[in-house]
Amino acid sequence: MKIFKNGRFFSNHWLNKRIPRQDEITLSHRHIFILPSRFGASYVGLCILLFVMATNFQNNLMLLLCYFLVGIFLLSLFRCYQNFVGLTLRIQSASPVFVGETVTIPLLIKAESTLGQIKMSINNQTAVFVNAGNSNITTAAKMLATYRGQTQCPRIKIESFYPLGLFHCWSMIASDQPLLVYPAPVKCPIPAADVTTLKQGETQSAPTQDKEEYYQLRPHQTGEPLHHIAWKQMAMGRGTLTKQFSGYSSQNIRLIVPNELTGLALEKHLSELTFIILILSQQQQPFSLQLGDKFFDADNTEWHSKVCLKALATWKQNDGI
Numbered sequence: 310m311k312i313f314k315n316g317r318f319f320s321n322h323w324l325n326k327r328i329p330r331q332d333e334i335t336l337s338h339r340h341i342f343i344l345p346s347r348f349g350a351s352y353v354g355l356c357i358l359l360f361v362m363a364t365n366f367q368n369n370l371m372l373l374l375c376y377f378l379v380g381i382f383l384l385s386l387f388r389c390y391q392n393f394v395g396l397t398l399r400i401q402s403a404s405p406v407f408v409g410e411t412v413t414i415p416l417l418i419k420a421e422s423t424l425g426q427i428k429m430s431i432n433n434q435t436a437v438f439v440n441a442g443n444s445n446i447t448t449a450a451k452m453l454a455t456y457r458g459q460t461q462c463p464r465i466k467i468e469s470f471y472p473l474g475l476f477h478c479w480s481m482i483a484s485d486q487p488l489l490v491y492p493a494p495v496k497c498p499i500p501a502a503d504v505t506t507l508k509q510g511e512t513q514s515a516p517t518q519d520k521e522e523y524y525q526l527r528p529h530q531t532g533e534p535l536h537h538i539a540w541k542q543m544a545m546g547r548g549t550l551t552k553q554f555s556g557y558s559s560q561n562i563r564l565i566v567p568n569e570l571t572g573l574a575l576e577k578h579l580s581e582l583t584f585i586i587l588i589l590s591q592q593q594q595p596f597s598l599q600l601g602d603k604f605f606d607a608d609n610t611e612w613h614s615k616v617c618l619k620a621l622a623t624w625k626q627n628d629g630i
């Protein structure tokens with residue numbers, strides 16, 4: 310894949326070497342690209358025309374005007390570069406979203422000198438304009454999430470035509486932080502308790518075991534119920550552990566994604582399961598999830614819902630967002 314910018318092709322491999330992925334970056338000459346804008350190219354053409362006419366007709370006043378315009382052109386080039394160099398940008402983690410929603414990537418911008426207006430965009434989508442002085446400002450780059458899955462944060466293009474629009478100055482920054490997009494929820498019937506969701510519209514009874522049995526201990530995760538914490542082990546100084554149980558309660562709902570589902574049928578089924586998980590999470594209804602050979606024990610915590618949604622998002626995921 311190659312990106313076309315201002316008449317030049319920059320491969321992703323070269324761009325990753327030139328501007329490595331990092332959460333915080335201070336722009337220097339290695340990160341900044343400058344070329345004359347369309348207006349700047351016309352301006353150069355005018356200067357050349359004036360110079361030819363001045364030398365042809367031996368008009369010193371016209372020649373002086375030409376030199377004056379060239380001086381403004383060079384001064385604009387220096388000021389355009391100075392506007393970007395030393396600019397510090399910190400990319401923060403983006404919250405997970407659903408397909409069809411807008412991904413918001415927060416940025417903290419620190420300018421050491423007066424900063425002209427800059428424009429930020431991702432894949433030439435929604436542009437955000439920023440004006441800042443000698444201060445820190447918080448803004449965000451936005452893009453539309455079109456595919457589910459977990460990928461690297463896309464490169465954010467920051468650009469400016471400051472001060473006179475004669476030059477186009479830009480850079481492409483990116484973070485190593487992952488970007489997570491859940492399947493878009495699609496409204497569907499919510500299965501009742503003691504029901505296992507197999508395929509779209511197909512159900513069967515869940516295991517009839519009424520009582521869960523203690524299985525093992527595992528590290529505690531934020532959001533898990535307090536009554537599952539192994540308090541005795543915690544008092545013995547073994548850290549915060551959570552009791553894990555096997556079996557299913559009679560009130561559990563089991564959700565299954567068969568391995569054979571692919572293509573549009575898979576995407577529709579994942580979207581329906583996403584809707585079901587959101588509703589069950591609001592109702593604090595325990596549910597389990599099986600994705601092929603992967604199995605997630607029944608629980609009703611917010612952490613469990615997030616883990617299951619992430620599993621749905623990354624299951625046979627598409628490339629790109």
